[in-house]
Amino acid sequence: MEFGPHLILATLEGAVTAAVLALTAVGLSLVFGVMRVVNIAHGEFYMLGAVIAWYVAQMVGGHPALGFVAALVIAPLVVGALAAAADVTILKRIEYDPERTIVATIGLLYIIQQLTLMTYGPEARPVEAPFNTRVELPWFDWFETLFGMAQPWGWSITSYKLFVIFAAGAVLCGVWAMMARTKIGLLMRATQADRDMALAFGIPVERVYALVFGIGAGLAALGAVLIVPIQQAHYLMGVEPLLLAFIVVIIGGLGSLPGTVLAALFIGLSDGIISVFFSPTLAKILATLLVGLVLVFRPQGLFGTRTA
């Protein structure tokens, strides 16, 4: 395939990865930023979102769009509620102690994964996309001596993949608006800045924490609902997003939302482009190498602020 169409295909594929990754990583970053909790179970909330989406789509039936829209609403809410419950019953009891929360969320990871295996089973199951037409992209170029339009082999994307990119963008704008423009966002930022002072001002910190943990998990679940018509719901699918989300959060700067989104774009696009032109393994190697470099030269991340 010619270089131009090749590059655009790689970029579009990368953009889909980046979109879902941004949602997942922003959830992780939000939880760390406000609560200082490193949520190892984040990938499992992602997986739960996909699995619940399958259940919902099965139950609703009818046109695939109905099931998908229902899943888009229900899955993040259910996962968010579960996460909030986990916060109140587990994380609160161990007083958000950094080491103990890591161990607790590792435990949570295994509990969620095994419960899913026991109920949903080990199969990968698809959710039908609400719409999925193949969009063939024309390419303009010089052919011998005349300039014209052609449709290179394999150069296409589906309407659903384009939708994922825009939907993720819209949700991220929503998260930004919530943090910057609403009262609950203000409370979150106050809690993030100084927990004790926030408490002194009468902010219900514990409720804010439960809410943030729920929103973080809900964002991961939303990312999974968007991806499940492209890939399939499987009980082990949370492993890779967790790893990638950590890579993104470390590069972007812990707790920095703009940093996370930019890093997700960077990692997603580079994954797409390097995978197409070289090999997907090389893309993973470079991403991991970048994490190492960031940790050595700028431990707080590219957009993070140095604490203490």
Added chain:
Amino acid sequence: MTKLIKGTSRRGALKTLAGAAAGAASLPLWARYAQAQSAEPIKIGFQQHSTGIGAAYGRWYGRTTEAAVKLINEGGGINGRMIEIIAEDDGTDPKRGAEVVEKFANQHGCDVGFGTLFSHVVIGSAPRAGELKLPYFVVSEGHHVASGMLNRYTLQPGITDVKSQVQAMAPYVSENLGKKVTMIFPDFAFGHDHRDFFSAAIKEQGGEVLEQIAIPPSETSFTKYFPQIPRDTEVLYHVMVGPAVLTFVKELGEFFGDQGPEIFGFIDSLEAVDISSPGLEFLEGTYFWEGMPRYAQEDQSEHEKFYREAVGVDENGASVSDPSDVSTYAHMFGCWETLHVIKAGMEASGYAGPEDRPALIEAVEAMGEMPESQAHPQGAKRFNGKTHQVFGHQHISRVENGRLVRVHTTSIDDTLYPDEVDYTTQPL
């Protein structure tokens, strides 16, 4: 002083002799139990991929095994003893696979190990089975058994290997589809067998492989690999395994649209997946290898019909109780046939307990022709005792109106290749 025992009278001696003769006459009746020493069940350790990337196969390997064991037990078991299956999940993981083999030998006291599919699990487990001297009957497809990589305790009597499959089908591909091939395969032992042996086979047909695209078995998205397919590809050869197979085939269709080369795939890329799934319409007119045709063909044999019913699979290859639960029909017959080989081997060797394991191995090694029968519903087979590998017929099917219709069957002779090992020279 020792007391003199009353001497044996002539009459007494005759009586004893007569008794012994009478006893000897009835030998066949009780000898079975004297030899078996008990009516305890024969324990077959079933290494099952219940979880992990092989779960869909594991589920159907389990159902097929259950059906075969039910049939064998109803027919009186093996040497008058019932079969008991001890299933352990190996998580489709080589390390866990080796541990499971140890459990079979040391904890459960199994007579033999059986069942595993994924080649990396076979390769991880076989050395331990050899060390523990536990006969290990695998239902994989890798060339690792016949290549001599494993040991005398590992046998593959129920399913053919990749080398013979691709060698038998390369002529059909080059004559009917094209000579310039691009291959897409999973990046582990099973996929490497395809890469090496199909490349060699197509070269022999005067064709060439333009590009080999290896994909990690845990990959979840595939479009990024497809631009590597060269424009002048005439045939795309694909084989994928694992939970993401549907995504793989769907994205392949989205990539090519109505353009694209001829497509020849291994049904592995679609095992346990419904061909009428949305997004798979482009498969119409493409070709697949099938170990055993998923859709009931017009000339389905009575043995296959019996087998299909016993395992609970309908005419379309799905579960009779749930049409959306599609089977791994092209592979799972291997469990049924292997269990019948174990039965035949144990009966031929008069297997009574673990001390007879070497005799069992020798008995199976001595098997040659296996005619098509209820025990071999996929078709006749020929077992090579030296390489521990069975050879059989291969099927090529074409997707027509959303069904797989068989268009070609290879002969057993097409699948043969020179021996690469002689396991019978290794000590037992």
